Amino acid sequence: xxxxRLVQILLHPLLRGQLAVLAAxxxxxxxxxxxxGTAIIGHCTVLGAVALVxxxxxxxxxxxxxxxxxxxxxxxIALLVPAAxxxxxxVLGGTFGxxxxxxxxxxxxxxxxxxxxxxxxxxxxxxxxxxxxxxxALPLWTLAPALLLLVGSGHANWRILPGAVxxxxxxxxxxNQEALVALPADGLFWLVLLVLVADPVASAATNWGRIGYGxxxxxxxxxxxxxxxxxxxxxxxxxxxxIFAPLIDQLVVALNAARRARRHx
Amino acid sequence: xxxxxxxxLTPWFGPAAYGQQTRIAVSSCGMLGADVPRLRPALHVTxxxxxxxxxxxITDRKRPEIRIVAPVGGVVSDIVxxxxxxxxRLILATGGDAERRFASPDPLDRPGLVALMIEAGIxxxxxxxxxxxxxxxxxNPDALFxxxxxxxxxxxxxxxxxxxxxxxxxxxxxxxxxxxxxxxxLCHAAGASLPTPEGxxxxxxxxxxxxxxxxxxxxxxHPVGAGGQVWHIGxxxxxxxxxxxxxxxxxTRRIVGVAGDGIDQxxxxxxxxxxxxxxxxxxxxxxxxVRLMSGSPIDGRIGRHxxxxxxxxxxxxxxxxxERRGLATRAADWLMRGNGAIVxxxxxxxxxxxxxxxxxxxxxxxxxxxxxxRRLGALELAEHDLALLGHVDGRGGEYGRxxxxxxxxxEAER
Numbered sequence: 001x002x003x004x005r006l007v008q009i010l011l012h013p014l015l016r017g018q019l020a021v022l023a024a025x026x027x028x029x030x031x032x033x034x035x036x037g038t039a040i041i042g043h044c045t046v047l048g049a050v051a052l053v054x055x056x057x058x059x060x061x062x063x064x065x066x067x068x069x070x071x072x073x074x075x076x077i078a079l080l081v082p083a084a085x086x087x088x089x090x091v092l093g094g095t096f097g098x099x100x101x102x103x104x105x106x107x108x109x110x111x112x113x114x115x116x117x118x119x120x121x122x123x124x125x126x127x128x129x130x131x132x133x134x135x136x137a138l139p140l141w142t143l144a145p146a147l148l149l150l151v152g153s154g155h156a157n158w159r160i161l162p163g164a165v166x167x168x169x170x171x172x173x174x175x176n177q178e179a180l181v182a183l184p185a186d187g188l189f190w191l192v193l194l195v196l197v198a199d200p201v202a203s204a205a206t207n208w209g210r211i212g213y214g215x216x217x218x219x220x221x222x223x224x225x226x227x228x229x230x231x232x233x234x235x236x237x238x239x240x241x242x243i244f245a246p247l248i249d250q251l252v253v254a255l256n257a258a259r260r261a262r263r264h265x
Numbered sequence: 266x267x268x269x270x271x272x273x274l275t276p277w278f279g280p281a282a283y284g285q286q287t288r289i290a291v292s293s294c295g296m297l298g299a300d301v302p303r304l305r306p307a308l309h310v311t312x313x314x315x316x317x318x319x320x321x322x323i324t325d326r327k328r329p330e331i332r333i334v335a336p337v338g339g340v341v342s343d344i345v346x347x348x349x350x351x352x353x354r355l356i357l358a359t360g361g362d363a364e365r366r367f368a369s370p371d372p373l374d375r376p377g378l379v380a381l382m383i384e385a386g387i388x389x390x391x392x393x394x395x396x397x398x399x400x401x402x403x404x405n406p407d408a409l410f411x412x413x414x415x416x417x418x419x420x421x422x423x424x425x426x427x428x429x430x431x432x433x434x435x436x437x438x439x440x441x442x443x444x445x446x447x448x449x450x451l452c453h454a455a456g457a458s459l460p461t462p463e464g465x466x467x468x469x470x471x472x473x474x475x476x477x478x479x480x481x482x483x484x485x486x487h488p489v490g491a492g493g494q495v496w497h498i499g500x501x502x503x504x505x506x507x508x509x510x511x512x513x514x515x516x517t518r519r520i521v522g523v524a525g526d527g528i529d530q531x532x533x534x535x536x537x538x539x540x541x542x543x544x545x546x547x548x549x550x551x552x553x554x555v556r557l558m559s560g561s562p563i564d565g566r567i568g569r570h571x572x573x574x575x576x577x578x579x580x581x582x583x584x585x586x587x588e589r590r591g592l593a594t595r596a597a598d599w600l601m602r603g604n605g606a607i608v609x610x611x612x613x614x615x616x617x618x619x620x621x622x623x624x625x626x627x628x629x630x631x632x633x634x635x636x637x638x639r640r641l642g643a644l645e646l647a648e649h650d651l652a653l654l655g656h657v658d659g660r661g662g663e664y665g666r667x668x669x670x671x672x673x674x675x676e677a678e679r
Contacts (some may be wrong), residue, residue, distance in 0.1 A: 004277040004418075010612060011276065013659055017600055065604045109606025112584055154611030200609040205624035253625050257640040260620070264490025264645070 010154055018068035019107075021195060022166035024146035025075045027162045030189060031142045032079060039083040046087055047074035069108040069115070070098055076116040076195060080231060081123070082131050089130070093123040096199045113156055113242050114202045116195070135231025138187030146194050156198035160214040164193055167218020180222055183230070192234040193217075199243065204245040206252040213225040213248055217241040266468050267455045272615045273473030276656060278418050278562040278581065279526035279648045283425075286520065286533040292359055293342065294539035295570030296322060296333055298352040301389050302398060304331065304350040319365030319385060319515045322355055330402050334386035336538035337517045338363040354570065359537060364514045372519050373510075375443045385509050390502035390574065391444075394483050394495050396676050397647035408487040409445040410497035411438055414454040414470055416477030418578050419559035421533055423500050423524030426456035431503050433516070435460035435506030444496065452482040475618055480650040484619050490644050499574055521545075521571060525562060525580035527555035534578075540571045542578055557582040564652035564662065607631060607658070616653040618646055623654060630667040635678075638671045647672075 009015070032040050051070030052226045059066050077094065097119025105111045150156035165184050172180025181188050195201065197217050204213035220237035227233070278282045282519055298304055309468045309517045310316060316335040325331035338361040347353035367385050370377025379402045394402045400406070413423045427434045439462035442449045448466050453459050455471035468478045479497045489495050501519055508516035515597035519538045528549060536545060541559045558579040559572040560566030565579050566572055587594070609624045617623035631636040648665030655664045 004275045007274050007276045007612070011657060011659070014600060016599060016608070016610065016659075017603070019600065055662070065602050067600060067603060090341075105603045109604060109608045157609075157611050179487065201606075203609075205609045206622050207629075249625060253622060253637075253641065256620075256622050256642075260490065260642055262641070264488045 013019045019153045020149050022068060022075065022148045022210050024195065025072070025079065027088075027145050028079055028138055028142045028187065029075060031138065032136065036083050038184050042076050042087075043078035043081060043085065044074055046090050047077050047094040049174045050091055051098045054095060054098045054103060058099075058107070062106075064107055066107060069102065072195075073097060073102075073115045073119065079191070080116075080120060080136060082134070082136070085098060085130070088232050089127060092117045092126070093258075096122040110203055111201055112246065113239065113265075114199045115149055117202070117238050117242065121239050122219075124232055124235065133229045133232030135188050135229065135234075137192060140185060140187050142192065142243040143187045144192065147190065148171060150194050150198065155200060156194050157200065157203065157210050159210040160198045160203060160217075161193065163211050163214025164197065164218045166223075167215050168221055171219070171222040175222070177222075177226070180225060183221070183225070184217075186230070188230060189234065192231075192238060196238045202242040203246065204248050204252075206249050206256075208255075209245070209248045209252045212251075213241060213245050216244060216248070268468060268470050268480060269483075270472030270476035270619060272617075272619075273416075273476055274612065274615050274653070275416070275473045276418055276563065278579065279524055279528070280531060281419050281524060283421055283522060283524070283531045283533045286535055288535040289540075289541045289545055290359075291536055291544040293541045293544070294336060294339075294359060295376060295538050295541065295672060296336075296355045296357070296539055297568070297572055298347050298354065299566070300573035301325070301331055303334070304351065306333075306350075308344065308352065308355075310341045310344075310355075311482065311528055312341055312344055315361075315363075316341065316357070317361075317363035317365045318517050319367065320645075321386075323655060328399070330383045330384060330388050331399060332386050332388070334365075336515070357539070364517075366507060366513045368516075368532055369510050369513060373440055373443060378443050381509065382506065384517055386508065387502060387506055387515075388532065390505075391496050391498050393648075394480070394489050394497065394647070394648050395644035397671055398676075400494075400496055404494065406445045406447065406496040407489070407493045408447040408495045409441055409449045410479055410481045410482055410486075410495060411449065411451045411465075411500065411503055412477070412482065413459055413496060413500040413503075414457070414477040415576065416454075416472075416474040417577070418474070418476075418563060419522065419524040419531065419579065420561060421520070421524075422454075422457075423576075424454065424534075425458055426520045426576075427500060427504065428481075430507075432500060433459045433504045433507030433511055434500070435462050435507065436510050436566065437503035437505070438462050438465055438587055440506060440510055441498065441503065448487070450486055452479070452481065452486075475616075475650065475653060478618070478649055481619055484645055488645065490642075491639075499576070501576055501676060502574070521572065522577040523580060524577065525549060525550075525555075525582075527553070527580035527582045536571075538571065538573065542569055545578060546572075546580060550580065554583045554585055556581045561652075563656040564649050564665070610657065612657050613654065616657045618642075618650040622645070627654065627664060630664065630671050633667075633670065635671050636675045638668075638677055643668060643671050643675065 095116040101115035101118030102111045129196045224233035306323045318338045339357045339359040342358040343356040345353040375550040455469040461467045469482040485567045505516040560575045562579040613623035
């Protein structure tokens with residue numbers, strides 16, 4: 001049983017929002033800032049401005065409210081693109097991500113994919129030669145606060161993680177692929193897993209579904225990693241897993257309903 | 266038999282250690298129209314009428330089994346009309362020891378017991394599952410549940426309240442068996458020793474809230490869905506029935522716990538049903554603003570009087586809106602507002618009623634998808650079962666109201 005005072009802290013509306021995500025991304029951001037220079041600040045500003053413009057436009061048109069999810073998306077994309085990315089790529093990609101990935105569905109909580117995944121997939125498809133699929137080098141320790149913050153606050157559900165890590169390592173061992181076995185030692189893998197895959201809205205929404213969803217993500221990563229660079233495999237695996245998440249949930253719902261129908265008459 | 270309910274959580278709202286029971290006399294009490302679901306009232310008294318404890322105040326125009334009687338002798342001081350020919354509240358100035366006497370049926374059988382419960386105004390304490398409605402006397406439940414466990418935040422311990430009144434509780438529980446052809450369950454906390462009459466099945470539950478909710482007990486012991494119906498009743502109403510059978514008069518007392526972060530020491534108070542909460546807490550409140558709620562902090566109702574069936578009063582600190590909001594406050598408000606969509610959280614599954622998939626169910630009721638909600642277990646639930654989920658999402662009783670709309674549609678389709 002969780003202590004009752006801890007529950008009240010976990011339930012605080014500030015922690016329920018995107019603040020935990022922003023805090024989780026802070027250390028990887030600082031690491032990249034220190035290792036690759038200040039380009040990431042410019043990227044982040046451009047993407048944040050693009051996201052804000054679209055969010056304000058949709059908020060005015062629909063009379064809805066919005067939170068920090070646009071900023072979280074901006075920070076995430078800025079983290080994952082190379083330092084030499086042209087600005088117009090970011091404007092296009094950020095626009096596609098926030099509008100098609102989030103706002104057309106009615107805002108955060110009603111989207112089916114993480115806007116960051118949509119934007120990255122867009123960039124990787126549209127500009128295959130620009131090196132978006134290669135990803136960045138991120139040491140494992142920079143993601144330790146993210147693990148604590150996101151799982152501890154209940155934002156990222158822990159049930160997704162063992163399936164994903166176990167599947168990747170298990171298949172790597174089974175197929176004798178060093179790259180797969182070593183993947184969970186890479187910070188990039190954990191960044192994608194914690195922020196994009198375990199996003200509460202885009203991932204499966206039932207406990208059994210979350211386990212299946214984690215396993216599916218692991219399987220897709222193992223399949224895609226053989227065909228291309230790491231970040232590309234991770235992002236497309238996330239995209240596919242998130243598309244299948246509602247189907248997994250529907251299976252769980254059907255099982256639950258069948259069990260109830262049998263038990264309750 | 267002890268049933269462990271896994272998961273659950275108990276949010277903090279203040280110290281929960283109750284002291285000695287005190288008795289607080291109040292000079293007014295109120296009968297609320299909202300106490301009985303869908304009441305279509307016909308008044309039998311006017312302002313200024315003198316009534317004895319047990320005298321008829323209000324009946325339902327369509328359902329003769331619903332009679333609201335005076336919980337204590339006094340004078341009707343105020344009748345406030347509500348919307349659509351309803352009664353918002355009927356205020357009684359308490360005073361006088363006049364009591365109406367009721368003849369106990371001898372020998373005790375179902376028609377006699379039903380007639381007595383209706384006559385003495387105890388019948389509306391019974392509720393059905395599915396739909397959480399007041400049952401019709403001609404219906405026969407498959408099982409009857411007596412709830413003598415309370416896991417809501419800051420709830421007083423039922424065993425401590427029942428112990429001094431064990432004789433009445435035993436008599437009431439024993440008599441209730443006549444209502445159901447099936448089993449009568451007495452659900453209590455693990456480790457509590459309660460009087461269990463012959464023929465009543467005791468079931469112990471352990472775990473955090475919602476382990477003490479009747480919906481949880483029904484789910485585990487006698488699941489109902491499209492077919493079947495069970496009835497349930499609270500422990501203080503069982504004491505009231507036992508008192509009625511033993512003494513021939515209605516029980517003019519209720520034991521309520523007054524607790525919350527707005528009060529230093531939680532107190533167990535013996536008072537009258539419908540007591541004026543202002544009088545109950547007078548002289549015990551801090552100088553800071555508080556909210557008085559009848560019921561628990563998660564599913565209570567803000568109001569002036571103790572609602573029927575409530576066994577606790579919540580005194581919660583209440584931060585008034587500041588006249589000038591600073592930049593930090595405004596930024597925090599902006600960040601916390603959300604856009605109304607349900608964002609899944611790890612606590613949803615803990616707070617959900619057992620066997621219910623929290624997020625798909627909440628999504629179904631929030632868009633009014635009646636069929637999916639039914640498949641996912643809406644018929645097992647009532648407003649109380651979703652109170653914890655509403656609290657987790659900071660939405661209060663919103664989910665309960667959504668569920669009620671779904672249940673109303675399902676009931677209409679029957």
